[in-house]
Amino acid sequence: MPVHRFTVGQAVRLTNLTALSPKAASTYTVQAPMPLRDNSPQYRLYNEEFKQGRVALERDLEPVLAV
Template identity: 50%
Template structure:
C-alpha cells in the first residue's frame, strides 16, 4: 500500500487544473489524509482564503517550496 508523501498542514499546488473552474484556487492546505485510490494516496484539501475544499490524488499535487507542515 502506498504511503502518503504530504503531511497534514502541507501547502500544495494542483498540477492539473483540467475540469476546474477558472476561479478555483491554485494552492491548498492538506487537512485530511484519505485512503489510497488507484495506487495513489488521496488528500482532502482546503483553501481558507476562498473557502474552497476538494479531494485530490497525490500524483496531482506538488508541494510549495515554502510549505512547512
C-alpha cells in the first residue's frame, strides 16, 4: 500500500498543469493528507498568495527545494 511522502506544511509544486487556468498557482503548501485515489496518495493543498485551495494526487506533485 502506498504511503504519503509529503508532510503537512511542506511546500510542493504541481507538475501537471494541464487544464489549469493560467492564473492558477503552481506552488502550494500541504494542508492535509487524504485517502488514496487511483492507488495514489492525495493531498489537500493551499496557496496563501492567491488564496487558492485544491486537491492533488501525489504523482502530480514534486517537493519545492529550499534555496
